[in-house]
Amino acid sequence: MFLSLTALSIFFTACTTKQEINNSDAKETDAISDTQPAAQIIAEAQVDFIEFEVTILDDDPNKTKIQLSMNNHQEDLSAYDYKNISKLDGQSAEKWEEESNGIGGHHLEGTLTFPKTENPGTLTLTGLPVGKVVLKFNQAK
Numbered sequence: 001m002f003l004s005l006t007a008l009s010i011f012f013t014a015c016t017t018k019q020e021i022n023n024s025d026a027k028e029t030d031a032i033s034d035t036q037p038a039a040q041i042i043a044e045a046q047v048d049f050i051e052f053e054v055t056i057l058d059d060d061p062n063k064t065k066i067q068l069s070m071n072n073h074q075e076d077l078s079a080y081d082y083k084n085i086s087k088l089d090g091q092s093a094e095k096w097e098e099e100s101n102g103i104g105g106h107h108l109e110g111t112l113t114f115p116k117t118e119n120p121g122t123l124t125l126t127g128l129p130v131g132k133v134v135l136k137f138n139q140a141k
Helices: 005-015
Strands: 017-020 027-031 041-047 050-057 063-071 086-088 095-102 107-115 122-128 131-137
Touching: 041 131, 050 131, 063 086, 086 107
Parallel strands: 027 131
Antiparallel strands: 017 027, 041 050, 050 063, 063 107, 086 122, 095 107, 122 131
C-alpha cells in the first residue's frame, strides 16, 4: 500500500515519533501502539526513501515471526539477504521467507523468523541503501 508523503507525515505526527540518530548513521524509529494484539502492525516508518511496516505474527509458540514490508521507488530491495542483515534484540534471524516482490523489488514483503523473544524491543536491519535502520517497538502498557 502506498501512502503519499503528506499523508504519511500526518500519520507519523499522530501515531509515532521518528528520531534520526547521527552516530553510526543509524536511523532509529519509535513506533506505535498502546496494545499489541496478534498480527497488529507495531512499527511503521519512513527512513529516507523506504517505507517500513513491521508486524509481529503470533502463529508459532516456539519462534518469533515478524512480517516485514518495504516500499520504495528507487532501489531493488529483493537483492538483500534479510536473514543475515536482520537482528531482533541482538539475535540473528534464523530464516527469511519472501512472500511478495512487486515492481522489480520496489515493494517487498516477507517473514523473518527468530528464536522466541518475549516483548521484542528492536528490529535492526544493516546494509540497506539507507544505512542501518533500527525500528524500536513500544510495548503495551
